[in-house]
Structure formats: structure tokens, C-alpha cells
Amino acid sequence: MTHTPTAQTILDLDKWSKIFDDSATTYQKAHPYPFASFDNFLEPAAAYAAMNAFPGVKDDGWIHYVHVNEKKHGLNKMDMIPPDIQEVIKSLNSEKFVTALSKLTGIPGLIPDPSLEGGGLHQSKRGGFLNIHADFTVHPHKRNWRRRVNVLVYLNEDWKPEYRGELELWTRDMKQCAQKILPVFNRCAIFNTDEDSFHGLPEPIQCPENMTRKSIALYYFTEEEITPRKRATNYRARPEDGGKRIWIWLDKQIVSWYNTLKGWLGIDDKLVSKVLNFLNGGKK
Numbered sequence: 001m002t003h004t005p006t007a008q009t010i011l012d013l014d015k016w017s018k019i020f021d022d023s024a025t026t027y028q029k030a031h032p033y034p035f036a037s038f039d040n041f042l043e044p045a046a047a048y049a050a051m052n053a054f055p056g057v058k059d060d061g062w063i064h065y066v067h068v069n070e071k072k073h074g075l076n077k078m079d080m081i082p083p084d085i086q087e088v089i090k091s092l093n094s095e096k097f098v099t100a101l102s103k104l105t106g107i108p109g110l111i112p113d114p115s116l117e118g119g120g121l122h123q124s125k126r127g128g129f130l131n132i133h134a135d136f137t138v139h140p141h142k143r144n145w146r147r148r149v150n151v152l153v154y155l156n157e158d159w160k161p162e163y164r165g166e167l168e169l170w171t172r173d174m175k176q177c178a179q180k181i182l183p184v185f186n187r188c189a190i191f192n193t194d195e196d197s198f199h200g201l202p203e204p205i206q207c208p209e210n211m212t213r214k215s216i217a218l219y220y221f222t223e224e225e226i227t228p229r230k231r232a233t234n235y236r237a238r239p240e241d242g243g244k245r246i247w248i249w250l251d252k253q254i255v256s257w258y259n260t261l262k263g264w265l266g267i268d269d270k271l272v273s274k275v276l277n278f279l280n281g282g283k284k
Contacts, residue, residue, distance in 0.1 A: 020104035032178040035191035051155040053082035068251035076120030154183040170198040
């Protein structure tokens, strides 16, 4: 079904500022770490416009993350993102929204990332996955920017539980999955990104071939006076992963090396995307 936007409003910032303020205690005390999910997040016309504008995986600009620990696609070049989605990102990076996010999380001084490093648009086809991990801790190109919060907006109309693709939140000791968030249309998931905020979608997505799992992913940082500890994405094996543990660990070491190299050389993910795609036989 096609929906034509009839309103200019992207996000009711007054409404969400109040909801975030009211939800702060629940969010900060959540298990296994601070998180919350909110339905009917964007204004309906804006949500449908963003979903309908979502570029295909084979369109220009997509970075193809295809290795042992993940199979997904990302687009983080603002000038290649369709205008309807750009407007959503601008609203979520606005001063008023970030201030409300600070109240929800209890983290003062949050700042958005205009470069969308590692974020922007994410998309996974049938069979896509992302192993359980804790996110990189420091912005690759801003050494004093400590990563603190993720905001994910899902744009998947008619997404059914049997399609899988739930965001799984694992306990800090990696013994069990504590929460699952289904990526249904216009749902927003927010969570703190501590060094042991383990999460992912480890089970291959089972949606029909003509569908994809779509999300807008935005990351927020604080600028620290004392240089924070820098660590690449920390992939971890689940108790049931058995013999896969060694491959998950080895791949993590490669990702760590690449993250260090990226910081030294000031490169982005596009080059490694091309290499990975080539090694994968050119399959996007």
C-alpha cells in the first residue's frame, strides 16, 4: 500500500520529550542494561515516506558488511540518502531530540554524529544476521568521542514473528538472551552502548525473498576530557555456538585490526566493502 505524506511533521518532539522524561527511571533500571522500545514513533506520514523511499541494496552507496560475524548492508553518506529519510535523521539529530534523549538515558551532554559513522541506513536480506556483540567504544575519527547510546527506527511493514530478525539483548555475562525486540514498522529501540551491552540478531532472517529488514541507525556520543579506552566491535559467542566460537573470535581480531588501520589512515568502510563483496563472489 502506498501512502502519500500529508503533513510536514516528522517527529512530535514535544510529545516524545514528555514520554522520555516520564520513562527515564524505567529505562535506566531496565534489564539487562538500560533500554526501551517505543511504538508509533515517527509521525505516520513521515514513517511511510521514509519506508517507501528506502533505497535498494544494489543502489549506489551501500557498504556490504559480509564476513563471519555479520551479513548486512549499510548506507551512511548523507548526500546519497533520500530526502524523506534525511529529514528523519535531521530530526533525530536535532538539539531538542538529543536533549530529550539525555533525559531518558541520564547521560548528560550527548552529541549526535553528523558523519553517521557505522550508522545511517541498515538493511538485511533473507539469510542476513549480526552476531552478538558490544559496539565499538570510540568514534574512529574523533578520539575523545565515547559512544554512549544507539537509536534504531524500524521501517518494516507487515513484519511477522516467523521472519525472525529480532534485536536480542543479552546479559552482561553472555549467559542468556534477556530481551527480544521485533523490528516492526515504526518501532524505535533505544539502548546504552556500554562496553558489555551485548546485542545483535544472530539467527538468520527468514523474511520472503522480496522483503528486507530495514532500519535507521543513529549513534550518540559524549566528548570526554580523559581519552576513553578504544576498542573495536567485540563479537561474542553464545553458549549454543559450540565450534563456531573459534571463527567468531578470529573474525573479531580481524575487525579490530581493521578498525585500528581505519583510524590511522582516515579511511572509511567503502574500500573494505568492495574487497569483502569481491571475495564473496560479487553477491550483494
